[in-house]
Amino acid sequence: MNAPATPKYAAYVCSGCGIGDKLDVPTLEKIAQKEGKMALVKSHPFLCNAEGVQMIRDDIANDGVTHLCIAACSRRAKAEAFSFPTAAVSRANLREGVIWVVAEGSEHDEVRQEMAEDYVRMGCAEVKKMKVPGGNVKESSSKKILVVGGGLSGMTAALAAAEAGYEVALVEKSGALGGFATNLWKRVPFAAPYADAQPVGAAELAAKVSANPKIKVHLNSTVTETAGAPGRFAVKIAQESGSVAEELCGSIVQATGFTTYDINKLPELGGGQANVVDQAGLEALAKAADGGPIKRADGKEVKSVVFVQCAGQRDTTGQHLAYCSGHCCATSIKQATYFKDQNPDIDTVVMYQDLRVPGMGEDFYRSAQDKGVIFTKGKASKVTGGDGCKVDFKDLILNEGASIDADLVVLATGQVPNAGVNLDEWTATVTAAESGDEAAKIKKGELQKISVLNLDYRQGPDMPQFKYGFADSHFICFPYETRRTGIYAAGPTRRPMDMLQATEDATGAALKAIQAVENVEKGRAAHPRAWDLSFPTARLEGCTQCKRCTVECPFGAIDEDEKRFPKFNEERCRRCGTCMGACPVRVISFENYSCDTVGMQIKAVNIPDEFEEKPRILILACENDAYPALDMAGIQRLSYSAFVRAIPVRCLGSVNTIWITDALNSGYDGVMMMGCKKGDDYQCHFVKGSEMAFYRMSKIDDTLKQLGLETERVQTLEVAITDNARVVKLINEYVDQIKEIGLSPMKGFG
Amino acid sequence: MSASIATSQTILVVGGGISGMTAALEAAECGKQVILAEKLPTLGGRTALLYRYFPKMCHPTCGLEINLKRLKGNPKLRVMTMTEVAAVSGSRGDYTVTLKVKPRYVTEACTACGDCGNAVSAEIPNPANYGLDRIKAAYLPHGMAYPQRYVIDPTIVGTPEGEKAKAACKAGAVDLAMQEETVELKVGSVVWATGWRPYDAAKIQPYGYGRIPNVVTSLEFERMADPHGPTSGRLLRADGKEAKNVAFIQCAGSRDENHLRHCSRICCMASLKQTHYVREACGEEGKSTIYYIDIRAIDRFEDFYQSVQNDPTVTFVKSKVARIAFNEQTGNPVLHGVDTEGYKRYATEHDLVVLAVGMEPEVTGVKLPEDIVLDSSNFIEGSKSGGMFGAGSAASPLDVNRSVQSATAASLKAIQVIHKTASTEAA
Amino acid sequence: MTTANQTAIAKYKNSFLKEVEANVEEGHWVRMCMQCGVCAGSCPLGNAWAHPPQELFMMIRAGKREEVLASDSMWMCTSCYNCIVRCPRKLPITHIMHGLANYAHRLGIAPKGQPTRETATLFWNNLIKKGRVNELTFSLALYFKDGFVQGIKNALNMQAVGLGLVKARRLNPMEILGGHGVKDQAGFKAMIEKARQIEDRKKGFAK
Missing domain, CATH: 3.50.50.60 (FAD/NAD(P)-binding domain)
Structure with a gap:
């Protein structure tokens, strides 16, 4: 975007919603003009109404206004009305942040007005340091989508993207498309009446994929290198034969599926013995029977079969899989009907602890019961294979030990994700290898072989994995969010799932991949800041090559160049600012969010002399959770102290310690940092931001001591978006605590 | 448009x-x-x-x-x-x-300042709390409402109350003539x-929802636990007593050919989650009992089930509760049924019963x-x-x-x- | 052990469920139970049952033939239909209970001296004599089923009720002489015989 040569600053103070009644608006205007150095200052009785907005638009169009500070309501309110895409805009929150939270009554008039004046000063200071982000539009970017894995999920994703008009490169390591689905005799029904097992349709899908002119299929191939970033992934695809193809792709869907849990690890359940098979083994027998009587490996017709659910799953001993694979109950039900459909006289027993067939699976369960499948709530303790198999179990309903004889026993084992290299293992190995450990060097090579994507990222060759090795998202609301921008997992590599879910999952992942290439083309960020055109830049001349930014970036966006300077891959960046918070020499900034935009706000606050007994407390609040909680305290008209000054930050991870030391040096009496929950159930949408902030602040005590300040003067808190009542309590208690400790001795030196 | x-x-x-x-x-x-x-x-x-x-x-x-x-x-x-x-x-x-x-009776000029709400005195059952409390008839649906604009309930349009709302609005955003x-x-x-909507619990006759005090739906319980809810996050019964001993009845309407033939999938996990609310509110004094047929904590949710199983304040009974009676003295619902794991009959009193109601499209x-x-x-x-x-x-x-x-x-x-x-x- | 029982054991070997499905009224529903236990909890006489319906169904599936058929549980059913109304799988539980009782009775392995069974037997025997239940002889048969002394005691206990009924012309003392029957006695007998043949054929008792 071409900014006009000379910036022109304007401030608009709204007097609506009671602002004019509670505050001295002419004084605020004067402050914006004199202290804020705004060239143009206006007030309006309803700034957000059509007339007020038009006034601002006219000033931009006719008066050359480029930067504006809107002193009205919270930035979360009236966002559409106050959207001026060509101008830099700051918001001074006089409504939710001042008049709605400062206690009623004339005795509070003075502190209320001071608070509002500070917010006007801060808004003006901020906007002066802001630029309108132009987006990092690249002259060319690839919109081709790479799909890794040619099973049901991969084929579905490829076709879904192709049918929306996108080119696809599909890489499958085996010699044919189809994946695990080709091993199946039939599948669980996807639609009403949910009565009978259905044809799998994998071959038909494979034929459709092969015939689609937008899809290029690479068989017998693996990805040996993925370099670059969304919009410009340079992918090397090696064939078994040794030839290497190269594809330039915009985004990636990883649909590498699962491996069945090794039945031999379950000797107590007969794993490894004759006529004890897993579900995949039963599919093979059913395929061989081709609709006729199902025969065992020894050729004997199966007249009785027992399905043992949760074999090596839901394990609490730590030996096997702790999770449930979700699909196995329905799969066993389906397999039991293979027998019943062929010959109703075959005894089929499904032995379960909790039968997990949610949704319409209940119809399928009923249908199998109707066909005569027996369901026994029991826990198998021992399976004996051989010519006559035997299952010893505890019948949980009849509350007694029992056993069943059968010709065949099927163990419902779980799904183990094919998610590539575990990055923790990788990092440890690389560190050891770099320090000369020969064994580690060999291990590194082995890890590279099992890698799915072979990313050339500094942070390792695959996506970070979550518990149990799944490449899942941590978020409930955003199931596709990974920590590698533009790379999305789909199907059972992401979480255990059945075929219906994998189909939907793959379709959704294809959308995200499409979105990623569209965002890159427009120079925008990816989720959760898709609208954001800003991106980080570094003044490399000031860089000390400390590598903190590269290490701390939660998304692996920063590499190192050949001179060991950080190399920003904007397309991988989510714009959280964790790098900015990490940088000890403050050389990283965004056009509209930087050490300066926040630092100048901190400095703009008027710090009263010590004898005035008016403490000043800085709040740095995560704009997604803590700041809305403060807003909602206002909406509910809860009161908190007028001594605080709140600044929203993109993420607590973007907080640079310089802000804290600057604030303390200039006489603030305390700093409250409010971020999202960290730890296993972290709620930080930038994954590590809040954790980083806590880590950094754990080290600030020394700084405080050097300054001769009490450690209580900096607080780091976890605040949830629903904490509006709690946040009020926290603030008020902290103000009392600060009063008790005494005001900062640093006042007057700032 | x-x-x-x-x-x-x-x-x-x-x-x-x-x-x-x-x-x-x-x-x-x-x-x-x-x-x-x-x-x-x-x-x-x-x-x-x-x-x-x-x-x-x-x-x-x-x-x-x-x-x-x-x-x-x-x-x-x-x-x-x-x-x-x-x-x-x-x-x-x-x-x-x-x-x-x-018609919302409020135009885009609304700034959500709240003056109209302050001006009217008429109240309506609060839709955001399933009617468990009341709000003014000029209201913001909830704190996170978007658009952040008030609504005038149609019941006060054409009444002096409506006029009060209109008169109070300095932004001129109230338009009672909206059609x-x-x-x-x-x-x-x-x-x-x-x-989806919660299945109408009153249709499950033996559970007495609407007849027997202190039998609530899982959605109502959700609101009770919420600090923004009608009880400000305290697990209070209608009689003001704190509910410490809470029963959760699974498949309330679901997996039932008399009601919803499908399994609603979420209810097992929702009840497991709600045992946390009891623990949060009452600590070790709290007691949750889940009456269930199968616990469907599918795939990675198994972890959550395990953690709740490890909570000593939570008990699991494999039983579809047959009926709920009422103890007039204590005001407690009494659950009758059979623990199917080994056939044990029970008649158990709880302070509060939460029906894990099914999802109806x-x-x-x-x-x-x-x-x-x-x-x-x-x-x-x-x-x-x-x-x-x-x-x-x-x-x-x-x-x-x-x-x-x-x-x-x-x-x-x-x-x-x-x-x-x-x-x-x-x- | 009767021949009928031995035949059934031989025929169904280890699958008691199949035997129940084939021979017990509504027995094919047993497979549809999902073990929720609502029937067990809904039964007003539940306390008197050794095995509630849901458990009986599980026992049938587990092949506990003797325990089920010799059980007095299903004889406790009073046909209140609570279980049927509440069963989420719509199993006709009441009918299955009666079916099981009937089947056990036919096989001759139902519990001896079980009051419901004895009453039902007396009722049936009384009924098929003339096609009508003779209330007087049926009542007396019930009074005296546990012996003469107990019978006199029972009769004396019920004396006031009996006289009241006679006074109100609801009970004719002359019925003790045999009483009246349905018009076409021969036709009635033929009908009962035919019904028995059909049932025997269906349930495997046909000779």
């Missing part, structure tokens, strides 16, 4: 809950033109009325805030609230949709993300376009013409994570439709 904005390149998403918002946002962030129509005065749907999500125990409004921010920053997406689909005609790629927009409007749109594809009993294909439980399977899709819990009983997954998939299916239409038109 005028019909001319929408074209066959537009996607209409019906329903502004988490699924609808997701479907709309995902398509809009792919660069498509989207209209999001919501029946109620605010987006957010049913998840906005949940206190926490399983299994992370995080807050639904956190994700809502992000989605609202995505929405505010996206010019491709247009939101219409208080809007219902009256009719759909046409075919894949070329639908004509008739929308009915109910229902009909809007016709051309769209290429429709995503139905109409969601919100479209049950609603006249839908002929084209829509429903399954035996009224979930939307798709459309005969192939250009309309179900998403989220309108399509299947799903939890939030899977609803979002489903909505993202539906969004791409809608994009495929308009892509095909565009390629045909271009050819």
Whole structure:
């Protein structure tokens, strides 16, 4: 975007919603003009109404206004009305942040007005340091989508993207498309009446994929290198034969599926013995029977079969899989009907602890019961294979030990994700290898072989994995969010799932991949800041090559160049600012969010002399959770102290310690940092931001001591978006605590 | 709005809950033109009325805030609230949709300052708390409401109360003469993300909901646990007593051919989650008992089930409760049934009984376009013409994570439709 | 052990469920039970049952033939239909209970001296004599089923009720002489015989 040569600053103070009644608006205007150095200052009785907005638009169009500070309501309110895409805009929150939270009554008039004046000063200071982000539009970017894995999920994703008009490169390591689905005799029904097992349709899908002119299929191939970033992934695809193809792709869907849990690890359940098979083994027998009587490996017709659910799953001993694979109950039900459909006289027993067939699976369960499948709530303790198999179990309903004889026993084992290299293992190995450990060097090579994507990222060759090795998202609301921008997992590599879910999952992942290439083309960020055109830049001349930014970036966006300077891959960046918070020499900034935009706000606050007994407390609040909680305290008209000054930050991870030391040096009496929950159930949408902030602040005590300040003067808190009542309590208690400790001795030196 | 904005390149998403918002946002962030129509005065749907999500125990409004921010920053997406689909005609790629927009009696000039609410004295049952408390008849649906605009309840329009609201509004945003409007749109594809409603617990006669005090639904319990709810987050019974010994009855309506024949999937996890609320409120003194048939903590949720099983304050009884009686002396409901694991009869008193009510598609009993294909439980399977899709819990009983997954998939299916239409038109 | 029982054991070997499905009224529903236990909890006489319906169904599936058929549980059913109304799988539980009792009775392995069974037997035997239940002889048969002394005691206990009924002309003392029957006695007998043949054929008792 071409900014006009000379910036022109304007401030608009709204007097609506009671602002004019509670505050001295002419004084605020004067402050914006004199202290804020705004060239143009206006007030309006309803700034957000059509007339007020038009006034601002006219000033931009006719008066050359480029930067504006809107002193009205919270930035979360009236966002559409106050959207001026060509101008830099700051918001001074006089409504939710001042008049709605400062206690009623004339005795509070003075502190209320001071608070509002500070917010006007801060808004003006901020906007002066802001630029309108132009987006990092690249002259060319690839919109081709790479799909890794040619099973049901991969084929579905490829076709879904192709049918929306996108080119696809599909890489499958085996010699044919189809994946695990080709091993199946039939599948669980996807639609009403949910009565009978259905044809799998994998071959038909494979034929459709092969015939689609937008899809290029690479068989017998693996990805040996993925370099670059969304919009410009340079992918090397090696064939078994040794030839290497190269594809330039915009985004990636990883649909590498699962491996069945090794039945031999379950000797107590007969794993490894004759006529004890897993579900995949039963599919093979059913395929061989081709609709006729199902025969065992020894050729004997199966007249009785027992399905043992949760074999090596839901394990609490730590030996096997702790999770449930979700699909196995329905799969066993389906397999039991293979027998019943062929010959109703075959005894089929499904032995379960909790039968997990949610949704319409209940119809399928009923249908199998109707066909005569027996369901026994029991826990198998021992399976004996051989010519006559035997299952010893505890019948949980009849509350007694029992056993069943059968010709065949099927163990419902779980799904183990094919998610590539575990990055923790990788990092440890690389560190050891770099320090000369020969064994580690060999291990590194082995890890590279099992890698799915072979990313050339500094942070390792695959996506970070979550518990149990799944490449899942941590978020409930955003199931596709990974920590590698533009790379999305789909199907059972992401979480255990059945075929219906994998189909939907793959379709959704294809959308995200499409979105990623569209965002890159427009120079925008990816989720959760898709609208954001800003991106980080570094003044490399000031860089000390400390590598903190590269290490701390939660998304692996920063590499190192050949001179060991950080190399920003904007397309991988989510714009959280964790790098900015990490940088000890403050050389990283965004056009509209930087050490300066926040630092100048901190400095703009008027710090009263010590004898005035008016403490000043800085709040740095995560704009997604803590700041809305403060807003909602206002909406509910809860009161908190007028001594605080709140600044929203993109993420607590973007907080640079310089802000804290600057604030303390200039006489603030305390700093409250409010971020999202960290730890296993972290709620930080930038994954590590809040954790980083806590880590950094754990080290600030020394700084405080050097300054001769009490450690209580900096607080780091976890605040949830629903904490509006709690946040009020926290603030008020902290103000009392600060009063008790005494005001900062640093006042007057700032 | 005028019909001319929408074209066959537009996607209409019906329903502004988490699924609808997701479907709309995902398509809009792919660069498509989207209209999001919501029946109620605010987006957010049913998840906005949940206190926490399983299994992370995080807050639904956190994700809502992000989605609202995505929405505010996206010019491709247009939101219409208080809007219902009256009719759909046409075919894949070329639908004509008739929308009915109910009057809010408050214009876009509203600043949500709250003056109208302060001015009126009439009250209505609070829809955000399932009517467990009352709010003013000029109200903001809840703290996270979007659009952040007040609503005047129709019951006070044409009364002196309505006039009070109008007089109080300094922004001149109250318009009591507002009428229902009909809007016709051309769209290429429709995503139905109409969601679910709790099954009417009163229909489960032996459980006495509505007759026996201190029998509540899981959704009401969700509001009780929420600090923004009617009891400010305390687990208080109607008689003011704190509920410490809480029973959760699973499959209240679900897996039952007399009620809902499907399993509603979420209820096991929801009750496991709600045992945390009891623990939060009462600590070691709290006691939760889950009466269940099968605990369907599917796939990775097993962890959560394990952790609740390890909580000594939580007991599991494998039993579908037969009936609830009432102890007049204690005010406690008494649960009667049989623990099927070894046949043990029980008659157990609890302070409060939470019915884990099933999910009924919100479209049950609603006249839908002929084209829509429903399954035996009224979930939307798709459309005969192939250009309309179900998403989220309108399509299947799903939890939030899977609803979002489903909505993202539906969004791409809608994009495929308009892509095909565009390629045909271009050819 | 009767021949009928031995035949059934031989025929169904280890699958008691199949035997029940084939021979017990509504027995094919047993497979549809999902073990929720609502029937067990809903039964007003539940306390008197050794095995509630849901458990009986599980025992049938587990092949516990003797325990089920010799059980007095299903004889406790009073046909209140609570279980049927509440069963989420719509199993006709009441009918299955009666079916099981009837089947056990036919096989001759139902519990001896079980009051419901004895009463039902007396009722049936009384009924098929003339096609009508003779209330007087039926009542007396019930009074005296546990011996003469107990019978006199029972009769004396019920004396007031009996006289009241006679006074109100609801009970004719002359019925003790045999009483009246349905018009076409021969036809009635033929009908009962035919019904028995059909049932025997269906349930495997046909000779």
